[in-house]
């Protein structure tokens with residue numbers, strides 16, 4: 001063993017460690033294990049993600065090297081593997097891509113300009129990077145910066161590796177009551193949901209308002225329901241399987257609709273055709289099911305959108321006059337359709353939203369630290385199962401909530417680095 005679990009002192013220092021074997025605190029091995037994607041193997045996760053030994057990155061002056069204890073599974077890992085809609089290699093030009101935009105870990109080395117963090121700090125990582133120099137980063141919104149990029153998607157050095165190098169501003173304190181894997185599963189989807197609900201003035205969610213949440217049992221949806229509940233507003237969640245109803249109600253939803261009970265999904269038919277008439281009858285049936293929760297004639301103040309093509313025409317219809325459809329993805333397709341008459345006559349706002357800046361991510365993280373939110377970790381996978389976890393997500397076969405994978409934490413349920421070292425020893 002290279003480290004004594006009680007004293008945390010080095011007994012030897014190697015250039016490469018097995019995954020789960022934790023180097024002496026602060027010792028940076030020359031090489032590390034990583035799941036790497038290469039351009040020539042773009043495809044399904046099991047094909048795209050392959051194990052490689054690569055150089056351990058070194059932090060620049062404002063950067064931090066983090067020993068990854070656990071990593072979160074997100075849809076952008078699926079997109080990065082597929083190379084759809086873009087290949088990450090066309091963005092960062094690096095020879096290989098390590099996906100993973102969520103992690104919990106331990107600060108292992110710091111650049112010489114970093115003052116807020118020190119070696120040994122336990123952290124979670126948010127995935128927004130920017131160069132910090134332009135006016136959007138200094139008084140504006142860093143998410144509008146031309147340098148804005150997502151770590152582990154638009155950068156080649158994500159969390160499916162023993163170490164990851166990130167900007168110091170990406171670090172946030174880890175909720176100590178959670179295990180390493182619970183801490184790793186939430187930041188990306190939680191912070192995205194936070195900005196969608198509270199980041200678009202003057203449509204910030206207010207107490208008593210009603211929000212329709214698509215994919216309510218999913219990563220984004222499970223936090224949206226909890227944030228809406230925490231804000232004193234009413235969430236109406238959508239599911240596709242009755243097995244998920246209790247989970248969503250348990251998170252605090254006021255009502256749950258099963259999309260399988262309706263038939264109005266996909267691009268909308270041309271207005272004034274018989275197909276439109278049939279579609280519209282079904283859309284109104286869906287709208288009435290919402291009224292059963294909100295009250296007759298009460299349309300929702302906000303629609304929390306991400307399926308995209310399959311649901312967007314319905315989202316734009318059921319939103320109230322002056323309300324907002326806020327959208328962060330098009331999982332089912334990007335060719336969104338809508339009946340424009342309802343958008344202009346009812347003066348609805350269609351708002352794009354993308355991840356979050358540090359202030360929003362930190363506000364969301366504080367709620368987790370204060371135990372106001374449940375991380376809703378659905379399932380934990382081993383290091384070896386990282387591609388399989390992505391395949392589950394791709395097939396929409398994952399359990400409700402958010403998935404995590406162990407990296408340097410050798411087993412589930414651990415909360416400190418000492419526990420992890422001792423578990424490896426045993």
Ligand SMILES: C/C=C/C(=O)SCCNC(=O)CCNC(=O)[C@H](O)C(C)(C)COP(=O)(O)OP(=O)(O)OC[C@H]1O[C@@H](n2cnc3c(N)ncnc32)[C@H](O)[C@@H]1OP(=O)(O)O
Pocket residue numbers: 075076079084085086101127150188192328329355
């Ligand atoms: C936190 C987690 C998040 C997620 O998981 S999100 C899900 C995963 N992410 C995605 O799926 C998003 C993937 N990204 C994309 O698909 C692309 O990122 C975009 C389609 C959003 C944009 O593509 P791009 O190529 O970056 O767009 P351009 O650089 O803005 O423009 C392309 C070309 O069009 C020219 N152009 C831009 N604006 C104008 C204009 N107003 N008039 C004329 N030309 C314009 C440019 O210069 C450029 O040209 P030139 O290719 O030759 O360089």
Ligand SMILES: NC(=O)C1=CN([C@@H]2O[C@H](COP(=O)(O)OP(=O)(O)OC[C@H]3O[C@@H](n4cnc5c(N)ncnc54)[C@H](OP(=O)(O)O)[C@@H]3O)[C@@H](O)[C@H]2O)C=CC1
Pocket residue numbers: 074075076188189192214215216217218219220221238239240241244259306307310311328329330331332353354355356393396401
């Ligand atoms: N721009 C950004 O910053 C971010 C974008 N994203 C994107 O958001 C999307 C969702 O992410 P995430 O919540 O983590 O994914 P999940 O897979 O965890 O959840 C998505 C949910 O969408 C629902 N869904 C699937 N197919 C359909 C359909 N045809 N119609 C309606 N609902 C459907 C499913 O629930 P059910 O089957 O029960 O309806 C599923 O649980 C992804 O595309 C991801 O890339 C995520 C985070 C940040």
